[in-house]
Amino acid sequence: MNPNVRPVHYNIHLYPDLTTFKFKGTEEVLLRVVEPARAIEFNGLEMKVLSAAVTVGGAVWPVKGVSENAEKEAFVVELEKEVPVGEAVLKLEFEGEINDKLAGFYRSRYEYNGQSYYLGTTQFEPCDARRAFPCWDEPACKARFSITMTVQKDLTALSNMPIKSETTEGDLKTCVFDVTPVMSTYLVAYCVGHFEYLETTTEEGIKFRVYTVPGKKELGRFALDVGAKTISFFAKYYGIEYPLPKQDMIAVPDFSFGAMENWGLITYRETALLCDESSSFVAKSRVAYVVGHELAHQWFGNLVTMEWWKELWLNEGFATFMGTKAVDHLFPQWQVWTKFLNDHVFRALRVDALRSSHPIEVDISVARKVDEIFDAISYAKGASVILMIESALGEEPFRKGLNIYLNRFKYGNAHTEDLWQGLTEGSGKKVSNIMDPWVKKIGYPVVTVEETGQPGKLKITQNRYLAAGDVKPEENETIWPILLGVSTQSHPDIKYVELNTKEAVIDVDVSSNTEWIKLNAGQTGLYRVQYSAALFKRLGDNLSALSARDRAGLQNDAFALAIAGSISVVDYLELVSKFTEETNDTVWSDIFANLAVVRKLFDSPSMEKFVLKLVSKIGGELGWSGKPGEDESRSSLRGSVIATLGAVGDVAVIEEAKKRWTAFLSDKNSLPADLQSGVFYLVAKNGGEAEINQMIEVYKTSTLPAQKVTALRSIGSSRNPELIKKGLEYMMSEEVRMQDRFILLAALASSKVGRDICWDYVKQNWSLLEVKISHNLLPRIISYTCEDFSTPEKAKEVEDFFSQHKVHGTERTIAQTIESINSNTAIHSRNVAQVSKYLEQFN
Incomplete structure (x- = not known):
């Protein structure tokens, strides 16, 4: 936008209609003119500007006309003569659609008491305020906003600020909101619909509410408590009071992202705000984190x-x-x-x-x-x-x-x-x-650690890490300043050493040259560590002496080094085989994720036996039922372990999952939330059409957002080609929200047979997907479908398809997906024989 004309204050009056899904609006914008201007340019997209007028000092300024620049997503008000330096007022009338694109001012559908209803809500970040009202839609163009909404009198209207006044005339009411602080357009928000709420007050006196559609407000009680305490924590931590008189958080049934931090009116996907005491630890911790993220x-x-x-x-x-x-x-x-x-x-x-x-x-x-x-x-x-x-x-x-x-x-x-x-x-x-x-700079380093032969002296080298493993000289020029955290067997307290060069010899505290030495101790540095074979073995043999964070970091670094070819996949599996005594849920979670990648690349009965041996001990310790006073994270781990054991063919676990599923169908309270993900998955994976239909019914009828997502994901767990195709059809039905379609696709494409079927579907139905999937979710469709392929032919196929079907905003995702396929191909060809031989010996 022209920097010489900037907004100071918007006065916006909106007239949304939730029956026609149209809105009209009027707007007066106080402008600051820095240099004389013959035109006033502002952003607008998918709307009509019906009229424009300009006044300077109260006098009408002649307007030549209004034109639209669709490429710039902008309108230009052309003037008969220059507006002088100083203040001017731009008056506009406009209209647009309450769309179904999850962007701008859009509509969201929900069911209540057997009937369908709609609400109107907004999502403006990064640059979709221009879909809702004419504006200077850039972060630096800050201004104040006075918002007024005229709506049906039985509806609730919300915006960034509290309502200052409300008047009723016939079937309509007009809500005038207080003026906002100076803020960017992407943070403006408003919602209209039938809502209910819970309310509390923070210790500083800020009114705090959680809004939901009718029938769900009690699911907001955990978020309300967390939110009120969090806002007080931040006010103390930052040393700056929360600057608005109220804070609302609202759960929206259709929402593209996890949440949006609109000032004073934060909008959330339902799974990111709603849960209850029976919800899983994963669901509650997600709500707590997302609330904290948005309030920050x-x-x-x-x-x-x-x-x-x-x-x-x-x-x-x-x-x-x-x-x-x-x-x-x-x-x-x-x-x-x-x-x-x-x-x-x-x-x-x-x-x-x-x-x-x-x-x-x-x-x-x-x-x-x-x-x-x-x-x-x-x-x-x-x-x-x-x-x-x-x-x-x-x-x-x-x-x-x-x-x-x-x-x-x-x-x-x-x-x-x-x-x-x-x-x-x-x-x-x-x-x-x-x-x-x-x-x-792009990327990060891998720090190589070698013993010098002198006790307490290590040779340290830093180079850029690439998953492809083939760093070129011109890609390896950055020298990262690294604060190396060092812990040793005899001196476990972390000491820090600065590394500001490509190579250095550092001193560490050891009592002998046979001690384990851990770099990036505490895992606060953003770099990989590659140890000499001897140092690597000592760490693997002394896992119990390391913190959970350091065990996780050691294992994750080893996996990354195997991906790059710096060590073999067998070296990684050797290390992981030593984690049978592991009890930490975070460490196991990453092991499971990395082994899932290895299993996709080297799928075989021998690989399943390897995982079964690794996980059996913790599976036996955890069992199916928790103990009184058990830590919540341990309960969450139980569900993950059960899912993993069943995935690699533990017959007893699969049969128990089926029994618990049957009980769940009769009594929805019989299956603890932390077990649901594993049980749902195993039943769908090992069942037939009847089980998939049961899963669909749970998805349709559940009132718990996290449980609905678990059921939806499980619909995609079958390995039966016909049921996978049925899942794709269901994905595109009106029963699955636009925001959730990628969740089902990711599950459907998680197996080899499913990946091929899903890719064929994507190619054949790409034009439909562009319409039925929000534009900011299309990158996920691409990556979830294709990134696990592992042949050069597939890489070429993906590249060719998207070179012919270009979609704005997906270029980087496509490049990353092709790079991942090529990496998978190299890992497989480099390790397949060695892995096969190792697994044969291990088993």
């Missing part, structure tokens, strides 16, 4: 906003990190910083190992390309880098630096350098020198 945004992102989307990580990386910090404060027994490894650090390392990755800060010149960077790099790598910063600076200097940054830029926009400056002032350390390579 009320400061990081809303109060202080990135200048442009290239610095999206300032929003999402911080919210991911701070959401975890809030959950740890409320639920210290959950050990969420260990879980942080699985959810964020390992995820970041996996994606950033691809050539087709991107730096945390990535140049985005076209707004519509922003969707592609709402990914693991902005969220997970961003959060992992922040964990590194906090570890390097210390918790209190880090918090002090954040306070400086937030106070200095509140109600404004900021750059990464501004954050570095605040942290530098808070800690006394030059943060930009430490962190710039991590943010501005």
